[in-house]
Amino acid sequence: MLNKPLRAKLVLIVLAVIVFAPAAYSQTKKIKRPKSRVGISSVDTFVQESFDLYDKVYKYDGYAEAGTPLDDEDIDVLEEALTEMTALSDSAPDIIADLDGVGVLKQGKATLQINKAKKALKYSITTAKELLLGERERKDEQEDDSEDSSEDNNTSPNDNDDNTNDTNTENETPKNISDNLEVLSKYDYIPGDKLLFFDDFSQDFVGDLPSKWNTNGSGAIVKFNTVEGNWFELKAGYRLYVIPDINELPEDYTIEFDILTSGLNNQTSSSARLFVVLSDNNMFNDGKEHYAAASLPLGQYGAFDINAFNYFNRAGGAINSGLTADIRDEIKNQPHIAISVTKKRYRLWVNEIKYIDIPRFIEELNVLNFLKFHVYGLKDGEERIFIKNLKVAEGGVDLRRKLLSEGKISTNGILFDSGSATIKAQSYGIIRQISQVLQQDAAIKLKIVGHTDADGGDDVNLKLSQSRAEAVKQALIDVYKIDANRLTSEGKGESQPIADNSTADGKAQNRRVEFIKQ
Structure with missing residues (x-):
């Protein structure tokens, strides 16, 4: 709560702005509250609370536009609302996680409403701060209408803003899970095809350090009631590293993992970062003679660069750069990180956006054989970061050429949400390659075959594999405009394993999609 002298000063600022610049404010077009409920308790509560707070702030913004001064009580209300809005915004990743396993249509409707609520929250937080500090910027009606109907540049394709303006979301029914994925049609990340290491921590006990990792500090497996699966908490500290059991990286490979954060806010240090290091040793340092690393900013009060730096047989690195990036929203909304x-x-x-592309970052080949993670700058017990689904795979095979030459390819790089046929965004690089083969030769027809691991019943897995194969088919049709008559789909369930279903690595290999020329 602001003290009385500061509160009085803010009131004078707001009054001064209103009195001397009565036409300086123009409200954005109002975002319509969804009229129907989704039927998922956490989603419906999130949407309702977001719009309740939005209505408060929108009202005070209207006061400013009309020239009505804010009194002490108004400022108290805005201060309290700002605290509530910040906390509610922090809960968004947990809400999104509740959609796992939900039907496609309900998931589509829920996503639209969540994104609309997030947009309302973003407006509310920005506007409340500007009203309290007398910094509300002028926007003409044309700019406002444009802003209301376009995506925010910091929003990933999975978090698209509602683009319908006056159309009620409850009257919209997504045709397919691949709707509105235009950005993904250009996503060019291709995961490696030969699995070298995979850990989703499903084989580890909560509270333990994962069995296939080492550290010089601490860390433990944790489980959440609102987010699926086990997660590995990375502890922050000086020269504190966690190292997966990888001791040989080839010349061509990919690294993928998911991030979950908790407690990050505008007080998080600007130095808070997650470092991903490629090293020449498995000791608790960046490297002895060679290393290459990137660091992702975790701070929230400003947009901080993604850093890239390397060191090869010299007193300093040839590269030590900061790449402009505002990934604050992504960091708080369970991003997927991919490295090639x-x-x-x-x-x-980060998600579907490529931030680093350095042609000669790895100055010397075959010397960086180890992967390390290091977190720095977080407040112990308050700000936390977790990872899951670390996947390292050897690359180098062009799926397009292999499909043309051999007539068949199998990939475990097309991923789905657990227990569902919802294609994960990072999978579209592979689907894009398949579409290029089909576009190149109009005579080619493909059968798409889905396979699962052995978790769950036979009938459930058979149906799931069929749904996943069909989802890939629909993505080719809807996103890449392939003629449906050239595609068929089939599911094999768990009936044709290629690896041991009792291990996480084996399960990851068995969850695959095949493309067969007909």
């Missing part, structure tokens, strides 16, 4: 190393070239994506 192709000989000397290094690329890094």
Whole structure:
């Protein structure tokens, strides 16, 4: 709560702005509250509370536009609302996680409403701060209407804003899970095809350090009531590393993992970062003679760069750069990180956006054989970061050429939400390659075959594999405009394993999609 002298000063600021610049404010077009409920308790509560707070802030913004001064009580209400809005915004990742396993239509409707509520929250937080500080910027009606109907540049394709303006979301029914994925049609990340390491921590006990990792500090497996699966908490500290049991990386490979954060806010340090290090040793340092690393910013009060730096047989690195990036929203909404190393070239994506692409980042080949994670700058017990689904795979095979030459390919790089046929965004690089083969030769027809691991019943897995194969088929049709008559789909369930279903690695290999020329 602001003290009385500061509160009085803020009131004077707001009054001064209103008195001397009565036309300085123009409200954005009002975002319509959804009229129907989704039927998922956490989603419906999130949407309702978001719009309740939005209505408060929108009202005070209207006061400013009309020239009505804010009194002490108004400022108290805005202060309290700002605290509530910040906390509610922090809960968004947990709400999104509740959609796992929900039917496609309900998931589509829920996503639309969540995104609309997030947009309302974003407006509310920004506007409340500007009203309290007398910094509300002028926007003409044309700019407002444009803003209301377009995506925010910091929003990933999985978090699209509602683009319907005056159309009620409850009257919209997504045709397919691949709707509105235009950005993904250009996503060029291709995961490696030969699995080298995979850990989803499903084989580890909560509270333990994962069995296939080492550290010089601490860390433990945790489980949440609102987010699926086990997660590995990375502890922050000086020269504190966690190292997976990988001791040989090829010249071409990919690294993928998911991030979950908790407690990050505007007080999080600007130095808070997650480092991903490629090293020449498995000791608790960046490296002895060679290393290459990238660091992702975790701070929230400003947009901080993604850093890339390397060190090869010299007193300093040839590269030490900061790449402009505002990934604050992504960091708080369970992002997927993908890294591709192709000989000397290094690329890094956050969700579907490529932020790093350095042609000669790996200056010397065959010396960086170890992967390390390091977190720095978080407040112990308050700000937390977790990872899951670390996957390292050897790359180098062009799926397009293999499909044309051999007539068949199998990939475990097309991923789905657990227990559902919802295609994960990071899978579209592979689907894009398949579409290029079909576009190149109009005579080619493909059968798409889905396979699952052995978790769950036979009948359930058979149906799931069929649904997943059909989802890939629909993505080719809807996103890449392939003629439906050229595609068929089939599910095999768990009936044709290629690896041991009792291990996480084996299950990951068995969850695959085949493309067969007809």
